[in-house]
Amino acid sequence: MSARPVDGDDGAMGALLEFDHLRVEVPTPVGPRPVLRSVSLSLFAGEAVGLVGESGSGKSMTARSVLGMLPGAATIGGAVRFRGTDISTLDATGLRRLRSRDVAMVFQDPRATVNPVRTIGDFLTEVLRERGMSRSAAVAVGAGILADIGVDDVPRRLKQRPYELSGGLLQRVVIAAALAGEPALILADEPTTALDVTTQEEVVAILDEQRRQRGTALLFISHDLELATAVCDRIAVMYAGEIVEILPAKSLHEDARHPYTKALLRARPGSVPPGERLQTVPGTPQSGIEAPSGCVFADRCPVAEADCRTTVPLLVGGVACHLEVP
Ligand SMILES: Nc1ncnc2c1ncn2[C@@H]1O[C@H](COP(=O)(O)OP(=O)(O)OP(=O)(O)O)[C@@H](O)[C@H]1O
Numbered sequence: 001m002s003a004r005p006v007d008g009d010d011g012a013m014g015a016l017l018e019f020d021h022l023r024v025e026v027p028t029p030v031g032p033r034p035v036l037r038s039v040s041l042s043l044f045a046g047e048a049v050g051l052v053g054e055s056g057s058g059k060s061m062t063a064r065s066v067l068g069m070l071p072g073a074a075t076i077g078g079a080v081r082f083r084g085t086d087i088s089t090l091d092a093t094g095l096r097r098l099r100s101r102d103v104a105m106v107f108q109d110p111r112a113t114v115n116p117v118r119t120i121g122d123f124l125t126e127v128l129r130e131r132g133m134s135r136s137a138a139v140a141v142g143a144g145i146l147a148d149i150g151v152d153d154v155p156r157r158l159k160q161r162p163y164e165l166s167g168g169l170l171q172r173v174v175i176a177a178a179l180a181g182e183p184a185l186i187l188a189d190e191p192t193t194a195l196d197v198t199t200q201e202e203v204v205a206i207l208d209e210q211r212r213q214r215g216t217a218l219l220f221i222s223h224d225l226e227l228a229t230a231v232c233d234r235i236a237v238m239y240a241g242e243i244v245e246i247l248p249a250k251s252l253h254e255d256a257r258h259p260y261t262k263a264l265l266r267a268r269p270g271s272v273p274p275g276e277r278l279q280t281v282p283g284t285p286q287s288g289i290e291a292p293s294g295c296v297f298a299d300r301c302p303v304a305e306a307d308c309r310t311t312v313p314l315l316v317g318g319v320a321c322h323l324e325v326p
Pocket of ligand 1: 035053056057060061071223288289
């Protein structure tokens with residue numbers, strides 16, 4: 001495993017995945033506006049990084065940029081590098097290889113991922129078959145992973161179609177298919193949000209256990225800080241198209257310094273005694289399109305000063321804020 005940065009994001013040397021001042025602008029009626037402003041983040045082999053933040057902060061855009069899946073009309077600045085190669089320089093073959101071999105993506109809704117008319121067995125073995133593995137060998141690998149992750153009656157499951165499986169079971173199949181290709185990186189975009197709470201826990205536990213066993217890196221996208229903290233080594237907190245803080249998951253509660261991270265922590269269920277009202281983050285979430293031009297959090301920040309509205313704070317030492325927040 002490569003050396004990891006202690007905090008912040010200064011240690012890009014040897015990174016598996018590197019977002020380097022990634023900026024994405026989309027056309028709006030008032031001209032191009034940024035949905036990602038300047039995202040810099042490195043992910044190392046075998047590492048799990050959680051990308052957390054409210055709706056519209058740009059988590060999905062960041063993940064999609066890895067696979068070249070940004071909106072066609074978007075203008076892109078900066079770079080996304082996988083094993084040192086800028087993915088914008090890849091031709092169609094290179095992109096296909098990246099998507100089918102190096103990086104797997106697990107989305108929120110498994111039913112949108114799996115072809116509804118094909119069998120589970122076909123879906124599960126697709127990547128391996130594309131690589132030239134025989135059908136029987138591919139089925140053996142896929143079936144082995146399903147069994148490993150606790151799916152019962154595997155031979156029957158392989159013959160079933162997606163509509164015959166529950167959402168939780170189908171998401172396990174999607175995770176099994178992602179693992180079958182032995183990618184170096186899994187991008188998981190809110191992989192359990194569409195599932196009920198008990199199933200959520202099981203599915204996250206499977207993803208966590210399997211990727212640790214295999215040494216697969218994980219970019220785990222979630223609006224749930226607690227969930228991300230449970231499965232990730234580091235947490236990158238996003239707000240309005242910017243990463244405002246990056247810190248080790250295990251010391252998130254003690255070491256959080258950004259006013260937004262602190263507000264998210266106070267808004268967690270369980271952060272107040274039973275019966276007491278939760279403190280929500282004041283104001284409404286903003287996307288990069290709407291955010292002010294200085295510090296993106298200035299409009300909602302309880303300690304913002306005049307220059308916060310005019311100066312963009314740099315992400316230094318893991319935090320993009322120079323103020324001391326109680
Ligand atoms: N295809 C698109 N064209 C233009 N703008 C888009 C497109 N997709 C998303 N956006 C905008 O980009 C911003 C970031 O969206 P993104 O989906 O990355 O946020 P998110 O943090 O993943 O939010 P959520 O948790 O709601 O999925 C939002 O303002 C969104 O409206």
